[in-house]
Amino acid sequence: MTVVELEHVLLAGTTGKELSHKRPLIGEVDKTFIIPLTFPDVNNGKHVLSRIGYSGDIWELRVDLLGPGVIGEENVPDPQYVKEQIGTLQSLSPLPILFTIRTRSQGGKFPDTAAQEALDLMILAVNAGVGYIDVEIEWPDHLIQEITKKKSEAKIIASYHSWTGDVRWTGEVLKEKFVAANAFGGRLYIEDCYELGLFVRDYRERHQKPLLAVGMGLNGQLSRITSPISLVTHPLIPFPSAPGQLSLAQVHKARYLIGQLAKRDVSIQGTDERTVRRFAQGLQAAFDELGYPHTCHSDDSDGREVIKVTETLESLDSVLDFVSKLFTSITERPPPLSVIERAVSTTN
Numbered sequence: 001m002t003v004v005e006l007e008h009v010l011l012a013g014t015t016g017k018e019l020s021h022k023r024p025l026i027g028e029v030d031k032t033f034i035i036p037l038t039f040p041d042v043n044n045g046k047h048v049l050s051r052i053g054y055s056g057d058i059w060e061l062r063v064d065l066l067g068p069g070v071i072g073e074e075n076v077p078d079p080q081y082v083k084e085q086i087g088t089l090q091s092l093s094p095l096p097i098l099f100t101i102r103t104r105s106q107g108g109k110f111p112d113t114a115a116q117e118a119l120d121l122m123i124l125a126v127n128a129g130v131g132y133i134d135v136e137i138e139w140p141d142h143l144i145q146e147i148t149k150k151k152s153e154a155k156i157i158a159s160y161h162s163w164t165g166d167v168r169w170t171g172e173v174l175k176e177k178f179v180a181a182n183a184f185g186g187r188l189y190i191e192d193c194y195e196l197g198l199f200v201r202d203y204r205e206r207h208q209k210p211l212l213a214v215g216m217g218l219n220g221q222l223s224r225i226t227s228p229i230s231l232v233t234h235p236l237i238p239f240p241s242a243p244g245q246l247s248l249a250q251v252h253k254a255r256y257l258i259g260q261l262a263k264r265d266v267s268i269q270g271t272d273e274r275t276v277r278r279f280a281q282g283l284q285a286a287f288d289e290l291g292y293p294h295t296c297h298s299d300d301s302d303g304r305e306v307i308k309v310t311e312t313l314e315s316l317d318s319v320l321d322f323v324s325k326l327f328t329s330i331t332e333r334p335p336p337l338s339v340i341e342r343a344v345s346t347t348n
């Protein structure tokens with residue numbers, strides 16, 4: 001049995017991992033989660049955005065799905081509207097933005113032929129300070145060169161999608177596409193993931209740039225669980241931006257089941273019963289929200305890690321603060337604050 005004094009936890013929380021959303025960039029952490037937003041207007045998600053974003057690292061703004069009215073099969077959003085949407089998202093959340101325009105042949109709504117409009121929007125996004133720009137390698141060369149020149153501080157993510165279902169991970173087509181993507185960016189997509197794991201292993205032996213390789217559809221779900229960089233949806237997002245996308249909570253549950261996420265069982269102990277109960281229920285609610293397998297108890301400690309709460313915590317803020325720090329020290333992720341708050345404030 002391990003006994004952790006609360007002071008230890010606090011130390012880890014305050015001097016160790018950051019509690020804010022200031023997370024390292026793609027490829028610098030063990031697991032990076034990108035959350036594609038499919039609201040036509042980001043304001044529609046205003047009240048649920050922080051909940052959707054818990055534990056995520058980057059928003060993907062799917063620009064081809066943005067618009068003030070009904071969106072048809074093809075959509076070129078107005079630049080002013082796009083600019084406002086970026087501004088709104090930046091004001092609502094500190095997470096960096098991945099700016100993505102998907103054309104119809106890439107599974108989106110932007111016309112395949114509207115390269116100039118796409119380039120103009122990408123430059124607008126750079127000026128608005130987005131962190132990442134998705135550039136599909138099938139865009140004309142001049143667009144790719146132009147945005148690579150003008151990207152400023154933004155990082156380019158070179159991508160490739162195939163919806164045909166006949167691209168093989170071990171085949172020549174993919175190798176060619178990869179060479180094209182690797183020349184200017186760092187990400188690649190293809191459909192069908194049977195040999196994806198081997199492809200990724202081989203890639204890592206040869207290249208430094210972070211690679212996001214996922215399979216679309218049901219056959220691709222496993223790759224979304226194992227990929228170090230993954231795109232995750234949330235039940236409060238209108239619809240997943242690609243078939244087979246899982247929620248972050250589902251990814252955590254699956255990672256636990258396949259042995260990629262170690263379970264922690266903790267027991268809270270202390271002299272003040274109410275503090276202990278609030279602490280335990282807040283932490284358990286936070287684990288549940290994000291699909292972590294961990295458990296938190298306020299009763300007997302047999303075989304569990306013990307967390308000692310030596311004080312009586314009266315105010316909601318002080319409990320919230322302690323639970324948040326403990327959550328972060330266990331998961332290395334920022335806490336789902338509103339979820340913890342709800343659980344703590346409803347505990348007697």
Ligand SMILES: O=C1C[C@@](O)(C(=O)O)C[C@@H](O)[C@@H]1O
Pocket residue numbers: 036060062100102107134159189214215216231241242243245
């Ligand atoms: O490129 C991608 C990946 C994606 O297609 C997926 O399969 O999760 C989802 C898109 O929103 C994103 O632009």
